[in-house]
Amino acid sequence: MSDASPLPPRLAVLIDADNAQPSVIAPLLAEVAKFGSARVRRIYGNWTSPQHGEWKQALLEHSIQPIQQFAYTKGKNATDSALIIDAMDLLYTRRFDGFCLVSSDSDFTRLAQRIREEGLAVYGFGERKTPEPFVAACDKFIYTDLLRPRDVRKAATAPATRAAEPAPRPASPGPAPTATGATPSEASPSPIDAVALISQAIEEVEAEDGWAALAAVGSYLNTLRSDFDPRLFGHKKLSDVLRAHPKAFELRESAIAGTDAKVVHARLRSG
Secondary structure (H helix, E strand, O other), X not given: OOOOOOOOOEEEEEEEHHHOOHHHHHHHHHHHOOOOEEEEEEEEEOOXXXXXXXXXXXXXXXXXXXXXXXXXXXXXXXXXXXXXXXXXXXXXXXXXOEEEEEOOOHHHHHHHHHHHHOOOEEEEEEOOOOOHHHHHHOOEEEEHHHHOOHHHOOOOOHHHOOOOOOOOOOOOOOOOXXXXXXXXXXXXXXXXXXXXXXXXXHHHHOOOOOOEXXXXXXXXXXXHOOXXXXXXXXXXXXXXXXXXXXXXXXXXXXXXXXXXXXXXXEEEOOO
């Protein structure tokens, strides 16, 4: 019987150079490594344009293959089409377990949906301005500003405050206009009410005694909202988010027999 460890999921990382910044590529690839091995790393853009000059060093350092796409018509984004065509070609090779789509552009919403229909995972990476339909179409969405060093983030925890926050959006946002009159494709992601969302997750996965395994809570949170991330609230771990709200949540740790590991459970405080 072989003792070899299973290979990590094989991922294709496709980057829209028009909607990504080279300054976050190193931490972004480190984040990708949490999900699997980046077997393909491609970035799409018009490399004859001076605005992409700052990418050169990042591409060399991280072995990212630049794909040239000329802008055939002014005002039309041919880069998106090139990325989508390549993604479908890679999908049909059946060599990958998931895709990482790096863009803040809603044009990739249908691509994310199509990849998931084939049973593959989709991890999205983009700025806070990313339209909600694209965010919701991904299995997991990570805001790239959270990947920057803490001292250079700009108000990364601003959406995490509870004051005057709307209720969390449903997993599949509808086409209705927002309160500002913008359509979902134009609107920024809604802020997250951490207490309400975590409370909902605990209620869904709790046992009869009211306690819920924190790992199960985290999994359900990602199902409720693909962009849920403890770093949105200034914390690295979900348990730290709960500890920041002692009036709402109670935590307990239990040792796993025969190991040094512990399992964390959470429940809602009564009253």
